[in-house]
Each structure stands twice: as C-alpha cells, then as structure tokens.
Amino acid sequence: MARVLTPRAEDFPRWYQDVIAKAQLADNGPVRGTMVIRPTGYALWERMQAELDARIKDAGAQNAYFPLFIPESYLRREAEHVEGFSPELAVVTHGGGKQLAEPVVVRPTSETVIGEFMAKWVDSYRDLPLLLNQWANVVRWELRPRVFLRTSEFLWQEGHTAHADFADAQAYARRILHEVYQDFMVNVLAIPVVVGRKTARERFAGATSTYTLEGMMGDGKALQLGTSHELGQNFAKAFDITYSDAERGVRHAWTTSWGVSTRMVGGLIMAHGDDSGLRVPPRLAPIQAYVMVVKDGEGVGDAAAKLVAELRAAGVRAALDDRVDTAFGRRAVDAELKGYPIRVEVGPRDLAAGNAVVVRRVDGSKTPTAVAEVAAAVLAALDADQRSLHDEALAFREKHTFEVGTLGEALEAAATGWARVPWSAVGVVGEAEANKQGVTVRCLVRPDGGVPDSDDEDGLVAILARAY
Amino acid sequence: MARVLTPRAEDFPRWYQDVIAKAQLADNGPVRGTMVIRPTGYALWERMQAELDARIKDAGAQNAYFPLFIPESYLRREAEHVEGFSPELAVVTHGGGKQLAEPVVVRPTSETVIGEFMAKWVDSYRDLPLLLNQWANVVRWELRPRVFLRTSEFLWQEGHTAHADFADAQAYARRILHEVYQDFMVNVLAIPVVVGRKTARERFAGATSTYTLEGMMGDGKALQLGTSHELGQNFAKAFDITYSDAERGVRHAWTTSWGVSTRMVGGLIMAHGDDSGLRVPPRLAPIQAYVMVVKDGEGVGDAAAKLVAELRAAGVRAALDDRVDTAFGRRAVDAELKGYPIRVEVGPRDLAAGNAVVVRRVDGSKTPTAVAEVAAAVLAALDADQRSLHDEALAFREKHTFEVGTLGEALEAAATGWARVPWSAVGVVGEAEANKQGVTVRCLVRPDGGVPDSDDEDGLVAILARAY
Numbered sequence: 001m002a003r004v005l006t007p008r009a010e011d012f013p014r015w016y017q018d019v020i021a022k023a024q025l026a027d028n029g030p031v032r033g034t035m036v037i038r039p040t041g042y043a044l045w046e047r048m049q050a051e052l053d054a055r056i057k058d059a060g061a062q063n064a065y066f067p068l069f070i071p072e073s074y075l076r077r078e079a080e081h082v083e084g085f086s087p088e089l090a091v092v093t094h095g096g097g098k099q100l101a102e103p104v105v106v107r108p109t110s111e112t113v114i115g116e117f118m119a120k121w122v123d124s125y126r127d128l129p130l131l132l133n134q135w136a137n138v139v140r141w142e143l144r145p146r147v148f149l150r151t152s153e154f155l156w157q158e159g160h161t162a163h164a165d166f167a168d169a170q171a172y173a174r175r176i177l178h179e180v181y182q183d184f185m186v187n188v189l190a191i192p193v194v195v196g197r198k199t200a201r202e203r204f205a206g207a208t209s210t211y212t213l214e215g216m217m218g219d220g221k222a223l224q225l226g227t228s229h230e231l232g233q234n235f236a237k238a239f240d241i242t243y244s245d246a247e248r249g250v251r252h253a254w255t256t257s258w259g260v261s262t263r264m265v266g267g268l269i270m271a272h273g274d275d276s277g278l279r280v281p282p283r284l285a286p287i288q289a290y291v292m293v294v295k296d297g298e299g300v301g302d303a304a305a306k307l308v309a310e311l312r313a314a315g316v317r318a319a320l321d322d323r324v325d326t327a328f329g330r331r332a333v334d335a336e337l338k339g340y341p342i343r344v345e346v347g348p349r350d351l352a353a354g355n356a357v358v359v360r361r362v363d364g365s366k367t368p369t370a371v372a373e374v375a376a377a378v379l380a381a382l383d384a385d386q387r388s389l390h391d392e393a394l395a396f397r398e399k400h401t402f403e404v405g406t407l408g409e410a411l412e413a414a415a416t417g418w419a420r421v422p423w424s425a426v427g428v429v430g431e432a433e434a435n436k437q438g439v440t441v442r443c444l445v446r447p448d449g450g451v452p453d454s455d456d457e458d459g460l461v462a463i464l465a466r467a468y
Numbered sequence: 469m470a471r472v473l474t475p476r477a478e479d480f481p482r483w484y485q486d487v488i489a490k491a492q493l494a495d496n497g498p499v500r501g502t503m504v505i506r507p508t509g510y511a512l513w514e515r516m517q518a519e520l521d522a523r524i525k526d527a528g529a530q531n532a533y534f535p536l537f538i539p540e541s542y543l544r545r546e547a548e549h550v551e552g553f554s555p556e557l558a559v560v561t562h563g564g565g566k567q568l569a570e571p572v573v574v575r576p577t578s579e580t581v582i583g584e585f586m587a588k589w590v591d592s593y594r595d596l597p598l599l600l601n602q603w604a605n606v607v608r609w610e611l612r613p614r615v616f617l618r619t620s621e622f623l624w625q626e627g628h629t630a631h632a633d634f635a636d637a638q639a640y641a642r643r644i645l646h647e648v649y650q651d652f653m654v655n656v657l658a659i660p661v662v663v664g665r666k667t668a669r670e671r672f673a674g675a676t677s678t679y680t681l682e683g684m685m686g687d688g689k690a691l692q693l694g695t696s697h698e699l700g701q702n703f704a705k706a707f708d709i710t711y712s713d714a715e716r717g718v719r720h721a722w723t724t725s726w727g728v729s730t731r732m733v734g735g736l737i738m739a740h741g742d743d744s745g746l747r748v749p750p751r752l753a754p755i756q757a758y759v760m761v762v763k764d765g766e767g768v769g770d771a772a773a774k775l776v777a778e779l780r781a782a783g784v785r786a787a788l789d790d791r792v793d794t795a796f797g798r799r800a801v802d803a804e805l806k807g808y809p810i811r812v813e814v815g816p817r818d819l820a821a822g823n824a825v826v827v828r829r830v831d832g833s834k835t836p837t838a839v840a841e842v843a844a845a846v847l848a849a850l851d852a853d854q855r856s857l858h859d860e861a862l863a864f865r866e867k868h869t870f871e872v873g874t875l876g877e878a879l880e881a882a883a884t885g886w887a888r889v890p891w892s893a894v895g896v897v898g899e900a901e902a903n904k905q906g907v908t909v910r911c912l913v914r915p916d917g918g919v920p921d922s923d924d925e926d927g928l929v930a931i932l933a934r935a936y
Contacts, residue, residue, distance in 0.1 A: 027585065027588070029534070029535035029537075029581075030535070030538070030539050030542070030581065030584060031535060031537040031538070031539060031572050034535035034536070034537055035535065036532070036533070036534050036535065036581075036585055037532055037533040037534075038532055039530035039531065039532050039600070042530075042531050042532050042533055043530075043531070045533075046531060062507035062510075062511075063507065063510050063511070063514060064504070064505055064506055064507050064510050065504070065505040065510055065513075065623065066497070066504050067497035067498070067499060067502035067503065067504065067621055068502070068536075068574075068605055068607065068621050069497070069499040069502055069558075069607075069620075069621065070498070070499070071498050071499060074498070086565065087564060087565050088564060089562075089563075089564075089565075090537075090560050090562070090563045090564075091560065091561065091562040091563070092558050092559065092560050092561075092574065093559065093560075093561045093562065094557075094558070094559040094561065094571075095557075095558045095559070095609045095620070096555060096556060096557075096558075096609030096610075096611065097554065097555050097557075097609075103562075104499050106536075106560065106574070113497075113498065113504075116498060117495065117504055120495070126793075132507070136605075137536055137604070137605065139536065139537075141563045141564030141565075142564075143564065152537075152563070153535055153536050153537065155533065325594075
C-alpha cells in the first residue's frame with residue numbers, strides 16, 4: 001500500500017501538514033496566512049467550543065459580542081498594549097466606497113473595545129464582577145503562518161472580566177485557568193498540560209500576570225494551549241472603568257482576560273497523532289464510533305444501521321459508512337486518518353457468525369464481538385482509550401523532560417524535549433540568551449507544581465523548551 | 469410609575485430603540501454602524517443558532533469556516549455580484565505594518581471564496597452534492613445603520629451548496645427555505661412568515677432565483693427574515709466548479725446559497741414586543757421561567773430554589789432571581805422588559821398559603837398556584853403562550869393585509885400594512901414607480917400561497933409593503 005503520510009520520525013513538520021491535508025482538516029486560504037477550516041477540522045473545533053462554553057457558563061460568565069472594527073485610537077490608550085500589537089495589525093482605510101476619516105483596525109483582541117463598554121456599564125460595586133466572554137475571529141498578521149498554529153485570522157473565545165479588587169480578579173483568572181482550561185485540556189483533550197506563570201518577557205501586552213497551559217507535542221516541542229491574564233488596573237485606568245463603593249468612594253476596577261483558540265486543533269494533532277493520522281480522544285470526538293459496512297451481503301446494511309441506532313441510544317456519537325461503492329480499504333485508511341476512536345466493521349462473513357469487529361484507533365486492536373455486545377464493548381473501549389491517550393502523552397512528556405541545574409544543560413535538553421531548571425540559574429539574562437538560540441522559558445512553576453504569584457518567589461523552576 | 473418605554477403607537481422606531489436600550493440587548497459600537505450585542509441580546513441569538521444549526525445539520529449540511537479576508541479580484545469574477553456589493557465593501561490596505569500588494573476586502577458574503585474552494589474539492593459526481601454552512605460575521609458598510617436591522621457588521625449563517633443539476637439545486641434551496649427557515653420562524657420564533665419569490669429587481673446579486681421569508685412587524689411594515697438563492701451556474705462558471713460524470717463528461721455544477729442573520733433579533737422585538745417590552749416566544753426563550761423571591765421571609769429562598777430545580781427537572785429553562793436588595797417592582801419591570809415568558813413570584817404571604825404566583829408575560833395574567841403544581845402549570849402555560857404569540861401575530865398580519873386590484877390601491881394600503889395585488893397589475897414598471905414612493909415588492913406568491921418557479925407564471929400575487 002502506498003505511504004499515506006510522511007512518518008513523524010522522518011519529518012515531523014511535513015507529517016503535520018500531511019495529516020491536515022489528508023484528513024481534510026484545513027487548507028490554506030487565498031490571502032497569505034489565512035486558513036479554510038474544512039468540515040472534519042471544524043467539527044473538532046465545534047466540540048471544543050461546546051465543552052468550553054459549558055464550563056465558561058458554569059464559571060458564571062455570559063456570552064456577548066463586540067465589534068470586529070476598533071478605532072485605531074483605542075489601542076493607543078494602553079501603552080504596552082499598542083506596542084505589543086502594532087506590527088500585527090490589519091487596517092481598514094476604505095469603507096462604503098470612500099476613504100475613512102479615521103482608519104479602523106481589525107481586532108487583534110478586544111481588551112480595548114470591551115474596556116470602553118465596561119466603563120459605560122459599570123457604575124456601582126453591585127455591577128461587579130462583570131463576567132463576559134465572546135466567541136469570535138481575530139486577526140494578527142503573521143509572517144510565518146502555519147495552519148492552526150499561527151494564522152493571520154483565527155477563531156477563539158476571549159473572556160473579559162472586571163472586579164472590585166485585586167484578590168477577586170486574581171481568583172477569577174485562576175478559576176478559569178484551572179476549572180475551565182486545565183480541566184478541559186486534561187480531561188477532554190487528554191493533554192497533560194503544565195500550568196504555570198509566564199515571565200515578564202513573555203507576558204501579554206498590558207498584563208501584570210500571565211498564566212499559561214503548555215502541552216508537549218510529539219516532537220518534544222512545547223505548545224502554549226491557552227492563557228489567562230491579570231491586567232491589574234492598567235485597562236481600567238486607560239478606559240476609566242470605575243465603580244462607586246459606599247465605604248471607599250469611586251475606585252478603578254481590576255480586570256482579567258483569558259483565551260483559547262483554534263490553535264488547540266493543531267495541539268490535538270501533534271499531541272496524539274501517529275504515523276497513520278489523527279487520534280482523537282473519545283470525549284472530544286465528533287464521531288466516536290464509525291460503523292462501516294465492509295461490503296454488501298444479506299442483512300449487512302440493516303445490521304450496521306441497527307448498531308448505529310443502538311450506539312446512539314447508549315449515548316455514543318455514532319455514524320454510518322455504507323458507501324460500498326468505495327473500496328473498504330480506502331475507507332478504513334480514511335477513518336484512521338481522521339482518528340475516529342472506534343471503528344465497528346460489519347461484513348457478511350463475521351455477521352454470519354453473529355459478530356462485528358471492533359477496531360480501536362489507539363492501539364489498532366481488532367476484536368470480533370457478538371453483535372449484541374458491541375454497544376457495551378464500545379462504551380468500555382471509549383472510556384479506556386480516553387485514559388490511554390492521556391497516560392501515553394504523560395509518559396511521553398515525562399520521558400522527554402529533563403531535570404537540570406544550569407542554563408547550558410537546559411539548552412542542550414531543549415534540543416529534544418523540555419528542561420526543568422532552577423529559575424535562579426537562568427534569570428532574565430539567561431532567558432535573553434536562550435531566546436537567541438530559539439529556546440524560550442515556557443513558564444515558571446513552584447517546586448510542588450503550583451502556580452507562582454510572582455516571578456520573584458524563592459525556589460521557582462523554569463521550564464525551557466523550543467516552542468510553536 | 470415613570471414611563472419605561474415610548475408607547476408603540478406614539479413613535480414605533482423610538483419604542484424599538486427604547487426596548488433595545490432598556491432591556492440591555494445591544495449598544496451602538498464605536499465605529500459607525502457597528503453594534504455591541506449585550507448578554508441578554510446575545511442569549512437570544514445563541515438560542516436561534518442552536519435551533520437553526522440542528523435543522524441545518526438534519527438537512528445534511530456540514531459546518532466549515534472560510535476566511536474573513538477575500539482578494540478583491542475574487543469579487544470581480546462574477547459581474548453582477550461585484551456590482552451588487554462594491555458600494556458596501558470595507559477594504560484592508562495595510563497589514564503587518566506594510567501596505568499590501570493587493571488590497572483585500574472584508575467578506576460581505578462568501579460565495580466567491582467558497583466557490584474557489586468548491587472548485588478544488590469537487591472532482592466527480594460522487595463529490596456532489598457538497599453541502600456547506602458557516603456561522604460568521606460579515607461586513608457591509610451601512611449609511612443608515614439601525615441596531616440588529618442594518619449594521620455594518622452582522623452575524624449570520626451562510627449556507628453554500630453545489631449540485632449536479634438544476635433540479636437538485638432547486639430542491640435543496642427550497643428544502644432549506646421550508647424545512648429549516650420557515651419551520652424555525654413559524655414554530656420557534658412564532659412569526660407567521662409569508663414565503664415567496666423575489667422579483668428580478670430584488671434578487672441577490674448573481675442569483676437566478678431568490679426566495680424570501682417576510683414577516684409583518686408591529687407597525688405594519690415588512691422585514692425580510694431570511695433568503696435562499698439558486699445561483700444557477702453563475703458562480704460555478706466564474707470559479708470553474710466542474711465535475712466529471714461517466715455518461716456526460718465534464719460539466720459545471722449548480723450552486724445555491726442561503727442565510728439568516730442577527731437581523732432576526734430585530735424582527736423578534738418588532739413582531740411580538742408590546743408597550744412593556746419584549747415578549748419572547750417560549751420555545752426560543754433562553755430563560756423560560758424566571759423564579760423571583762419577592763422578599764425575604766421564612767422558607768422563601770429555599771422554596772424558590774426548589775422550584776427552579778423542579779422546573780429544570782421538568783425540562784424548563786429556569787433561572788432564580790433572589791436579589792432582594794433590589795426593589796421587587798424594579799426587578800419585575802426588568803423581567804417584563806426582557807420578555808421572560810413566565811415569572812414565578814415567591815413571597816412570604818402567598819407561600820404561607822402554600823402558593824406561588826404564576827405570571828404570564830403574553831397576557832399579564834397572574835394566577836396563585838399551589839407550589840406543588842407550579843411546574844405543571846408552567847409547562848402548560850409555555851405551550852399555550854407559544855401558540856398565542858403566533859396566533860396574535862397571524863391575526864395582526866391578516867388584519868393589516870389588504871386585497872387590492874391596482875397599483876394605486878396597493879400604495880395606499882402600504883401606508884398601514886401589506887397589499888396583495890395581482891403582479892400583472894404592477895409589473896416591472898409599476899415596481900419601479902412603487903420604489904420611488906418607498907414601497908417595495910416584498911415577494912411574489914401563487915394564488916394558493918405556493919412559491920413560484922419564475923416571475924412570469926400566470927396569476928401571481930405581489931405583496932407590496934414598506935420594509936425595514
């Protein structure tokens with residue numbers, strides 16, 4: 001059989017592009033750096049949205065929608081913010097057939113415009129906390145685009161909240177970090193992320209603290225899968241978000257922002273994919289069980305349709321493939337590429353013996369199973385395979401993470417994986433040095449794995465790696 | 469009590485703006501013509517999305533995502549299309565700090581870019597029909613913006629499909645029209661839309677047939693709530709969407725497109741709202757039953773919380789309002805403004821008698837109800853009130869629709885409602901004449917209410933009205 005994908009060991013970036021093309025996840029768009037997300041890829045994003053949206057609502061935030069176009073002047077109000085985003089902006093100069101009096105930027109993120117409206121909506125302490133989220137597209141011009149990972153336009157959710165004091169803002173930024181993002185990534189995406197604090201150099205433009213969730217990809221590099229920021233009173237002062245408090249008079253609010261994006265689709269591919277394609281964790285999978293008619297035969301089509309109905313009744317997201325005019329082998333390769341967790345193959349020979357074959361994507365195992373027991377077998381396999389994918393990724397991360405003592409050793413370790421090194425052995429000077437060699441401080445963590453309150457705590461561990 | 473809203477009879481447009489502001493549905497954005505959709509308004513849109521998305525998937529279409537930015541040259545490939553959209557385009561000339569070699573337009577709609585990719589993806593007849601949908605923002609520069617109804621940026625879904633022949637394309641455009649849009653608008657939005665065919669003058673730029681769903685608003689004007697287009701082979705020829713067919717060689721596909729937008733939120737307000745605010749149909753309502761603690765008292769909070777739990781267990785979308793530090797009257801006015809279908813008021817006096825008060829937004833009736841019977845009463849009321857809203861809107865439409873015989877009579881009728889007049893008595897000359905007086909042909913229908921295949925069928929009825 002012809003080789004479908006470039007093997008990962010041969011050329012990981014090429015393998016990544018092959019998976020995206022062959023599994024029909026996405027295409028490059030006509031404007032440089034943009035992407036077309038095809039149905040198979042978009043279904044992954046829709047499932048991510050559904051899982052995250054439920055968690056975000058549980059955390060008390062409400063969805064809203066703010067405009068795509070932001071007056072250029074808004075970005076200038078917060079000095080660090082404009083500096084951070086200026087080189088990445090797309091600017092609209094003409095609208096309705098005329099040159100605009102003031103050019104508008106296409107939002108690279110919405111802190112500024114949301115700050116403007118928070119200022120209008122917040123009056124007294126009773127209006128706080130104000131917890132908003134939006135699902136939207138944003139644009140950051142990319143010089144070296146890569147589908148899902150760095151694209152000039154991407155889809156994301158961005159949460160923006162305002163609070164009465166520092167403690168409440170910090171608690172909320174961390175609640176989102178752990179209860180929404182970490183829970184989703186570990187338990188749904190099956191990616192054992194490391195959660196930590198960005199150094200001053202790596203912080204979001206305008207933030208006082210940036211927390212991050214970092215996943216290890218199949219080539220040992222790191223991918224930042226999400227961030228949550230404390231913005232202090234920077235945006236509240238720039239946009240005059242104030243509230244009155246009976247005891248203490250008029251005060252500026254404290255704000256946070258937090259986001260995850262379609263970049264997670266890239267992370268999913270690179271964390272779990274193998275040389276046959278994608279492996280989608282069962283809890284995320286849009287199609288969990290793919291019931292395939294191997295070829296026509298007495299009762300085969302009916303048996304397959306009945307299995308789909310039974311699986312759905314058992315709460316499994318099941319789909320039927322009865323395209324017998326396409327060769328079975330080709331369809332099976334396509335199902336592997338797309339990473340459906342379970343295939344249930346229904347063919348005349350097995351069916352005559354009362355069986356269908358349950359094929360697990362995670363390990364490729366094929367088990368003839370009595371038709372009446374397929375639903376139970378699928379449920380058990382989905383559960384086990386969710387755990388396997390997580391545990392395999394965790395073992396891989398542990399194998400490729402090295403405890404070292406010096407910057408030199410850390411840079412060496414970062415050639416193949418992650419280095420854990422005392423932050424005191426790196427520091428801001430060592431960090432700049434590492435950056436020159438293509439290695440970044442992904443985050444700082446406490447020795448016990450906890451998330452630091454500042455870069456200056458004693459005994460912090462820095463995680464250094466090459467990153468996407 | 470101070471007047472909350474301008475009465476509809478006094479100034480309908482002012483009433484509309486008052487509802488949007490006071491019910492906190494939306495604000496004007498900082499860039500002219502854009503809007504901020506606040507949580508209360510966005511929750512309505514989310515429910516519309518959920519209901520429509522399920523129907524679109526049932527019709528076999530798959531969600532995908534195409535880029536916001538489209539090369540200017542794409543729009544020029546289909547002559548009518550570029551002519552239709554040129555005056556409305558927003559153009560990005562700068563990206564990443566540099567002037568772009570080719571300016572890009574912000575999508576006003578995605579026929580062109582999707583056409584380009586359909587051409588890549590469609591090869592043989594087996595690839596057809598190709599049924600795609602996307603949820604996205606689009607931009608059409610508006611000179612006279614009006615929140616939800618005409619905004620420079622709006623949210624919508626746009627479906628795009630390719631078919632092997634005319635009959636299949638036509639059948640699909642109509643399936644969406646009836647099974648997705650009409651079903652949703654009549655049965656969920658409770659708006660008794662008239663479904664018909666647009667005249668050549670009113671057709672979408674590049675379409676061969678445009679079908680529309682028109683609702684009557686509370687001032688007798690029409691609002692186009694959605695459209696479905698047959699595009700013939702116009703876009704297939706412009707973008708070279710071809711497929712090979714064993715029998716007939718290489719042929720151009722036939723395409724359709726169809727969309728509904730946040731404009732429906734405006735339609736919902738104007739079709740059902742009254743002088744106290746919004747009235748949201750129960751099937752759409754994000755909050756169907758709003759359980760209010762009237763004031764503190766023994767067991768009141770617990771009883772209210774228990775009612776919310778019981779209502780949720782019965783499948784009702786219920787929310788608790790226990791903000792007893794805000795005056796009850798003010799909260800009740802707010803609940804009316806936001807149009808929650810049912811309020812359940814729980815106060816110490818009623819509770820002592822074992823009762824809560826069920827208040828129906830549709831007719832304002834207040835019924836003391838034994839606590840144990842509240843859930844059943846709410847379920848029955850939701851069902852009845854969904855029907856009432858529809859029937860009231862239908863009676864209103866019938867009362868304000870006039871059967872007339874001449875263009876003159878039709879123009880007169882359009883001052884207060886809709887005119888039904890023989891299309892033969894209007895014609896393209898009469899249509900142009902009507903347009904000068906601010907009246908448009910909303911659609912053509914068959915005498916039996918069916919949707920015509922062409923503008924030239926015998927006996928067609930034209931519906932003339934002023935419109936948003």
